[in-house]
Amino acid sequence: MPLKKPIYTTPQDTENAFYEAIRRADLDAFMSVWAEDEEIICILPNGPRFSGYTPIREAWRRIFNSDQHFTIEVSQRMVMPNMLVTVHNVLEIISMLDETPEKGSGKVTPILATNVYIRSAAGWRLLVHHSSLTTPGPDSDSNQTLH
Amino acid sequence: MPLKKPIYTTPQDTENAFYEAIRRADLDAFMSVWAEDEEIICILPNGPRFSGYTPIREAWRRIFNSDQHFTIEVSQRMVMPNMLVTVHNVLEIISMLDETPEKGSGKVTPILATNVYIRSAAGWRLLVHHSSLTTPGPDSDSNQTLH
Numbered sequence: 001m002p003l004k005k006p007i008y009t010t011p012q013d014t015e016n017a018f019y020e021a022i023r024r025a026d027l028d029a030f031m032s033v034w035a036e037d038e039e040i041i042c043i044l045p046n047g048p049r050f051s052g053y054t055p056i057r058e059a060w061r062r063i064f065n066s067d068q069h070f071t072i073e074v075s076q077r078m079v080m081p082n083m084l085v086t087v088h089n090v091l092e093i094i095s096m097l098d099e100t101p102e103k104g105s106g107k108v109t110p111i112l113a114t115n116v117y118i119r120s121a122a123g124w125r126l127l128v129h130h131s132s133l134t135t136p137g138p139d140s141d142s143n144q145t146l147h
Numbered sequence: 148m149p150l151k152k153p154i155y156t157t158p159q160d161t162e163n164a165f166y167e168a169i170r171r172a173d174l175d176a177f178m179s180v181w182a183e184d185e186e187i188i189c190i191l192p193n194g195p196r197f198s199g200y201t202p203i204r205e206a207w208r209r210i211f212n213s214d215q216h217f218t219i220e221v222s223q224r225m226v227m228p229n230m231l232v233t234v235h236n237v238l239e240i241i242s243m244l245d246e247t248p249e250k251g252s253g254k255v256t257p258i259l260a261t262n263v264y265i266r267s268a269a270g271w272r273l274l275v276h277h278s279s280l281t282t283p284g285p286d287s288d289s290n291q292t293l294h
Contacts, residue, residue, distance in 0.1 A: 039227055041236050043259050048282050049236065051225060078198060080186055080263075080274060085232035087263055087275055089188050089196065112190050114261055114277040116227075116234055127227060128234055130261040132279030135195050 005032045007123035011086040014117055014124045022072055025064040031057055035118050035125035043130040045111060069097040088115045110134050152179045154270035158233040161264055161271045169219055172211040178204055182265050182272035190277040216244040235262045257281050
């Protein structure tokens with residue numbers, strides 16, 4: 001029997017499933033949160049723009065198959081709700097778990113992510129994930145420039 | 148007479164006004180594209196999350212008042228339209244214009260930006276601007292990692 005994809009009744013359910021799939025490095029579960037029949041976009045820190053199911057799946061297959069083990073915690077969520085499209089912005093804290101110091105064990109990376117969810121016949125699905133490096137203390141004073 | 152804010156009838160009109168205001172370093176025009184009565188978010192490369200009218204205005208006042216002169220060109224636009232909320236993703240190319248080489252004249256920085264627009268009684272307005280550094284060739288192969 002083919003795997004039946006879950007139906008998420010709120011954007012928050014979709015977001016929870018997204019980060020839980022990342023924690024478990026479960027590629028099928030990860031891909032099941034994305035919208036179908038839509039142009040989908042995934043941008044990771046300092047990376048290119050991946051658009052479409054296959055490029056996004058391939059990028060995350062490489063991440064999940066790499067020897068970089070990490071945890072990801074999400075906080076400071078802002079929600080901009082709307083009827084058919086809802087935008088979340090969160091702070092992701094990624095902690096590397098590799099055992100050897102030279103691999104950067106314990107390194108903590110703060111990332112800001114904009115997640116856009118769209119309501120479809122199959123429930124709320126992820127349309128855009130745009131994540132990028134940020135300064136350690138978000139909402140703090142900063143001297144960032146445009147280059 | 149107080150300045151009457153323009154009403155943008157499409158998200159593209161709003162986006163054009165946004166980048167044109169940046170090119171002219173026109174802070175009032177720049178702020179007039181943002182949504183009112185909404186939580187608005189602005190994230191710049193490697194920077195913190197600015198939310199709310201005043202922090203965003205202050206961040207851009209500093210940029211416009213700095214001695215960093217630049218041009219900004221937008222291409223590779225992807226549009227995910229919807230009735231009340233529309234998402235654009237664009238490649239921004241920022242070129243520094245300073246005259247002295249030590250200031251980085253001619254330096255070109257590729258940036259990916261997700262712009263979320265919301266339809267309000269006052270037309271389409273900007274809800275989220277999230278921009279971040281990318282590799283020189285977007286959509287190209289990459290080896291970016293999560294840290």
